[in-house]
Amino acid sequence: MKIAVIGTGYVGLVTGTCLAETGNEVVCVDIDLKKVQKMQNEEVPIYEPHLDVLFERNIQGKRLRFTTSLDEGLSHGDIVFLALPTPEDEDGSADLKYILGVANEIGKLIKSYKVIVDKSTVPVGTSEKVREAIAKNAKCDFDVVSNPEFLREGFAVDDFLKPERIVVGSNSNRATRLMEKLYKPFVRSGNPVIIMDEKSAELTKYAANSFLAAKITFMNEIANFCELVGADVDKVRIGMGTDSRIGKRFLFPGIGYGGSCFPKDVKALHKSGKDSGYDFQILDSVIKVNQKQKTVLIPKIKNYFNNNLKGKKIGVWGLAFKPETDDIREAPALYIIYELLASGATITAFDPEAMENVERKLGNKISFAHGMYGALEDADALVICTEWGIFRNPNFNVMKELLRDNVIFDGRNLYDPQEMKEEGFHYESIGR
Known part of the structure; x- marks a missing residue:
């Protein structure tokens, strides 16, 4: 089948790549020229386990390509996925300007029947708004479908290829049949494709x-x-x-x-x-x-240092909001870092994937280590914010040699408190 994916963020790129993996011809559209050029050169713009292998294989197999031209994507795709950002607005609502802006352009450009699929996470009633925006200018038939994603960062490829369920919101038999055909290779083990109305799919x-x-x-x-x-x-x-x-x-x-x-x-x-x-x-x-x-560790840290963090050097392990991703959006580590900096501490941090993103956000406000032990050199304490696998079984003797004081504040409960006591650490975690 011929597919277009509008937007190559986290959801769009995983969607396009995984659909290409089952033999579909996929064109991904993005307005960011530099990003598109990188992807055309087989550079994956995000970190997601196993995505790079599928990405390269399908580009080389000519099943996956990238463009900045919305017209090109729409001319190609019979099914068009909208995988556009819905950022939080000032009042907490989802901002639909990107989706509705593209929907308005779609109406001007489509020349034959298309299934327009809302893949972004959107409020109840968005399908109706998208339908209205397209209908203003469209001179051919089309259907709008709600098809929410249930991808976990760090497991997104596996979640897409082996979904627990697929939700399709549509009252159109024509659109539903096409969506069932598209997803048939992904549910061969018997997991359901659940058909419902658009509003119920959006709310799900x-x-x-x-x-x-x-x-x-x-x-x-x-x-x-x-x-x-x-x-x-x-x-x-x-x-x-x-x-x-x-x-x-x-x-x-x-x-x-x-x-x-x-x-x-x-x-x-x-x-x-x-x-x-x-x-x-x-x-x-x-x-x-x-x-x-997000800052529940701060009172523990301040209490240990008698409410005086000025001049204290703190090592931080983990910056991403969860392991196996470089995503730092709303990451608890950032909230902890802001509080520590405001209290006069200096910070050296390490994360296997997210340091570049944090450096773009914080600049030289904190230092970054080349390895996990580098973050501990002359540090007065270690704060653990993300449960990366490499942090689970560290060399405690090396840690004691590097730290000024054997102090660990663990926000992810990685270690056994009794074992840490026997190792000679002052160890505080959550709820234990």
């Missing part, structure tokens, strides 16, 4: 992300309460997770959720509720608790 994505964010936030509150009463959140988590009604996933406490999805989507659903006269009280609490949780 927001509801799923908001529920998971609430689950994380609840466990963070339990962890904070564990510290007050002397309970161990790891034991509580295991006791809860073995209940099949609850499940084991998203029960790990820490320093809050970040990234491009959960923060934005929770706020957008909360704002959509207000606009419709409904108060999502649970989401209001989730937003407030998560914001506070």
Whole structure:
């Protein structure tokens, strides 16, 4: 099938590459000329495990190509995916200017039937707005479909190629048949393609992300309460997770959720509720608790240093909002770094993938190490913000040689407190 993907951000690039992997001819469109030229030269603009292999293979197989021409993409694609950014607006709502701007242009350019697919995460009712924007200028038939993505950063390629489910929102039999044909290779094991109306599909994505964010936030509150009463959140988590009604996933406490999805989507659903006269009280609490949780380590750090961080050198492990990505959007590490800098500390940080992005954001406000142990040289303490695999089994003897004082503040509960005590570390984590 012939596919166009408008927008080559995280979702668009993974979508286009994985659709090409099943034999489709894909043209990806982006207005950023430098980015398009890099991709044409087989340079992947984001870090996502396994994406580079598929990316290169499909470019070389001439199933995947890139252009800045919207007209070229629309002329090629029978199915056109809109994978455009929906950034958080000042009032917390999703800003639809990019999607509606492109929709307006699509109406002027299409000359034959197209299925226009909203792949971006969008509020309820967006399909109608896209349809109206296209219809103003369109002189041919088209359908608008909602097809939300459920990709986890760090696992996006696997999630796309082996989806748990695919949600398609459409009242058009013609569009639905094309979407089912497109996704048939991805659900051969029997996982469902769920057909529903557009509004229900749009809400499904927001509801799923908001529920998971609430689950994380609840466990963070339990962890904070564990510290007050002397309970161990790891034991509580295991006791809860073995209940099949609850499940084991998203029960790990820490320093809050970040990234491009959960923060934005929770706020957008909360704002959509207000606009419709409904108060999502649970989401209001989730937003407030998560914001506070991002800096929950700061009082522990200040208390250890008697509220005087001036001149203290802090090593930081992990900058990305989660492991296996270079995404720093709403990363808890940044909130912790801002607080430490404001208190007079200096920082040397290490992350396997995200340092370049942080350097673009912070410049020379902090230093960056070439390796994980380099961040510890002459540091008064280590703060762990992201649970990268390489941090899980470090050489504690090397760490003790490099640190001025054997102090670790662990925002991801990577180590056993008793073992750390035996190793000679002052070790503080979350909820234990």
